[in-house]
Amino acid sequence: MKGYTWRVLVVLGIILAAVVYVVPTFKPGIWPNKQINLGLDLQGGMHLALEVETQKAVDGTLDRIQGEMRTLLRKERIRHSRMAASGDNGLVIGLMDADDVEKVEDLIESEFEEVTVRSSSSTQGDVNVEIAIMAERAGQIREQAVEQALETIRNRIDQFGVSEPDIRVQGERRILIQLPGVKDTDRAKELIGRTAQLEFKLLDEDNSVQRALEGQVPPGSEILYQSGDTAQESRRPYLVKKDTLLTGAYLEDARVKIDPQYNEPYVTIDFDRRGARIFERITAENVKKQLAIVLDNNVYSAPVIQEKIGGGTARITGNFSMQEAHDLAIVLRAGALPAPVEIIEERTVGPSLGHDSIRMGLISMAVGSVLVLLFMAVYYQLAGMIANTALVVNILLIAAGLAAFGATLTLPGIAGIILTIGMAVDANVIIFERIREEQRLGKTPAAAIAAGFDRAAVAVLDANVTTLIAALVLYQFGTGPVRGFAVTLSLGVLASLFTALFACRLIFDYFYSVRRMKTLSI
């Protein structure tokens, strides 16, 4: 009986705190506490896991270095026979003259910060210098690619308009995205997954496309196809120079406009000052030539440059629907992904299914609770009613725990609560059976209760610890909905320990020590 008042205060305090945490879920905005979060499987939405193909970002850097190298060698009048990627982020430069090896090595030392010379060899007319991106730098590029992809995707999603998206990096090169309530999932995926690498390249008008298609692609050029939904073969091929003159990196804004003549939407892009200068120079130097506008390796258009274009504005046309044009503008504004991404996991739940899940979860919870409450009341009478009170408090505590920790309630989480309802009374059963045993030994109600609680406590604790261990391990290794189960199960175990060992004991003490009831109704 020691500390009775103190114990009453603790229990009431905890219940009060629990109520404070739970109320906003049912009456949002009543006070600043948060509502219980619903998982995507309950409220509907999309979960995506993307893998950033970070090696592509390193390859891209190597491509750029190759271009710069070519320009530099030309400037320095060093003749080279070939230049090709050699695997493992390396690049082999074939030289015509063995005497140039040292010159090239010096150039690399002074002009390129990111590369080192891997090996040089000159055997009988075959002179090679192999350079490679430094391992440390390659790692940096990979890391940056993931960071930048995260940032870009976040921008795109913000502009797409999803409330409370959750976007985070997982592991080395995965990005997890949770979009609650998103309806047009195809469109969202298109928007997120698109690389959106915008490039301006000259057409190679000196060589024939036909011959290139037959396999004789001139060095420094490549075949790209007209954009469109149809298979690549049925689209128009272009022979395009590999050198990129301008990219979307210099882009300042992109907007949808309607062509008044054909009533067709197009996207107009504005370059920043540097981009505008580059654009002006390109157009001035290449009047009467065709400039291809390439997005993700698809040619959107290849207009002939009529005259020098100042002001830094260009337009992208291509039979867009209004929505396509709108989404293109979003991805251009948000910037390109530094490397392509691949969707490696998707879990989408429609809102109607989530609704059904909640409804059925609540129904089984209600029916299960009523059955357990009835059983306890019938089997243990007054003691059973005490256990039932504790059970109600238990559910309240789980809900409060979810709200307080900002945890997410998922469908397996609801299953966890239902399971807890069945398991919480286990502790009561163990205690009550022990009290009955003590009573049969001839003890007074108060003594039987005290002995019952004291002796059963260890067993109850042991039994719950094992479940708690399992739940914690599950939390550590589980993802998404399953984690929600681990959370409710852990909360349920802790709450039932508190209610069974502490709260129930208090009520018993009230009846049999304070009110001194003579018959034990158990």
Add this chain to the structure above:
Amino acid sequence: MEIIKPGINIDFIGRRYLGYGISALLLIASLLTLVINAGPNFGIDFVGGTIVQVQFDQKVEIADVKTGLDQIGLGGSAVQRFGAAEHNEFLIRTNDPLSTGDDFSGDISKALSASTNADPEIRRVEMVGPQVGETLREKALFALFYALLFITIYISGRFEMKWMLSAATAGALIGAVYVFSLFNVSIPFLILVALIVSLVLFYQLHLRFAMGATVALIHDVTITVGVFTLLGKEFSLPIVAALLTIIGYSLNDTIIVFDRIRENFRRYNRSSLEGNINRSINETLSRTILTSSTTLMVLLCLFFLGGDIIHDFALAMIIGVVIGTYSSVFVASPMLLFMQGGASPVQGTAAPDAA
């Protein structure tokens, strides 16, 4: 009210060979099922693949659904009804992690509505790539392994009051697993090694209670997995959650019985181990049955009313709880007797009283 009368005295130990027989039968059946099926039926969570749950606004035939899928190159998918027939709901499943980008849902909707003349609603899409499947498989196995490890340590520590010994066991176990993991063996094999090592250690160190509990755990998990596979059910992430919960929960009853065995040894020091175990099982029988009953009660509600997504989870839990209750009486406790050979009789260790 009382279902099990206080004076009950059933000779469980005398009939333990019946229990051994039933357990052996169930274990053999489970292992055979697993061997014949080449392991459990892993769902897309673990092998990768795509599931689409689609509901139509009116009655449609499976054949029409398949025709529609054929049109968009998904002819190889398995199509099955999901839930009650009047829901017109289907589950489309392939083992290919399809690229779900590029108008995936749109294409399926169009194709299905053309072939069935009904309006389809895509309610759920789950696509798991092979690399994710592998990660999840690994995580699930590690979760099972660690749950077993920690619980075994806890049991051997709590029941034998030999925390040092149990810490040493754990150390040996982790060491053994580490050595084997250097050889790049598969995780299931690692778990097997860990289990064998712990059983051998428990036997050698005469950690009777730990041995009994661990054998019961292996028994419960194996049979649950076996029965689940026999019923043709698929292993998904929630099922792993169910298995872990079973590992935790099926021990509850065992713990209650073990606690009583220990308590009775202090009280009736002279009695035989056999008599003591039997007395303890009988004394705790009412709570063993009642605790499992309340849990089964809510699980049955979940099974029948909780909806199709949670159906299999509830089923796995129901199997596990039933097997776990049975094993605490017929497997865990008789194991103590089995362990008596070569060991000193169980002594009342300095543990507190318990139920």
